[in-house]
Amino acid sequence: MAFSYSEDFFEKHKKEYDYFSEEDFNIVKECIPSLPSNGTILDLGCGSGALGERFQTLFPNLTVIGTDICLTLLKFVRFYKCHSDASYLPFRDNSFDCIIAGAAFHHFTKIERAVDECSRCLKPGGAFLAYDPNKFHPQRFVMMTDPLRHIFYKSGDHAVSPVHLRKILIKDNFERIRIRYVAFRGRGGSFLAGLNYKVAIDLSDSRLKWILPLTAPWFVITAIKS
Numbered sequence: 001m002a003f004s005y006s007e008d009f010f011e012k013h014k015k016e017y018d019y020f021s022e023e024d025f026n027i028v029k030e031c032i033p034s035l036p037s038n039g040t041i042l043d044l045g046c047g048s049g050a051l052g053e054r055f056q057t058l059f060p061n062l063t064v065i066g067t068d069i070c071l072t073l074l075k076f077v078r079f080y081k082c083h084s085d086a087s088y089l090p091f092r093d094n095s096f097d098c099i100i101a102g103a104a105f106h107h108f109t110k111i112e113r114a115v116d117e118c119s120r121c122l123k124p125g126g127a128f129l130a131y132d133p134n135k136f137h138p139q140r141f142v143m144m145t146d147p148l149r150h151i152f153y154k155s156g157d158h159a160v161s162p163v164h165l166r167k168i169l170i171k172d173n174f175e176r177i178r179i180r181y182v183a184f185r186g187r188g189g190s191f192l193a194g195l196n197y198k199v200a201i202d203l204s205d206s207r208l209k210w211i212l213p214l215t216a217p218w219f220v221i222t223a224i225k226s
Helices: 007-011 022-029 050-058 111-121 138-143 162-171 191-204 209-215
Strands: 039-044 062-068 080-083 096-102 122-133 174-182 218-225
Touching: 022 050, 039 050, 039 111, 050 062, 050 096, 062 096, 096 111, 111 122, 111 162, 122 162, 162 174, 162 218, 174 209
Parallel strands: 039 062, 039 096, 062 080, 096 122
Antiparallel strands: 122 218, 174 218
16 A cells, blocks of 8 residues: 655754653663664664664664655754665665664555665664554554545654564564554653553553553564564
8 A cells, every 4th residue: 555755744844853752762772672782773764863862872882874855854863864765775785783763664655665675774683673653553543544644644644553564574584573562651741642651551560451452552663684
């Protein structure tokens, strides 16, 4: 299925964009696979560079390179950066030790192609980490799938199925795939985000944690290239 993507929507951003709080990043940190002491990380769909900067702080000996299709947001990136489409990355095979993608895949028009490129550019044994809106969360399913997504998301966003993404990763020779269903508070601290967070926390500590795939608005997925 092809999805539309409105690059112009993001070109209107006149300042840095960082939705996630430090508390949210602490959740992401718990999912990070083991990384080498020295190496290179690609921040795929880096936006204004918020996630890449956090990784650079966490792993000061690693080099972070960001890539995004939006030139306006790239102006705010304070590490190495490259203007590129995720479907056609301008890097050699086996270039990176880790690829991260923070809330990026729901913007991509060709998810399978983007994963293909991640597989090509990662070194054998390289780590992949991404987080995105969970398609199976009721709110996401209604607002981020056709036909209503064009009303609520002018950018052309679409909810991502973690199950489908896992299948693509397997096809592209990834292993040790892990999916964690989570909720993020976000910087805005909206009532809905807070409610989703509380529900996810309560369920994760209860006998009902098996329904988290249907109640958590986000998921974090990690994998290792074989």
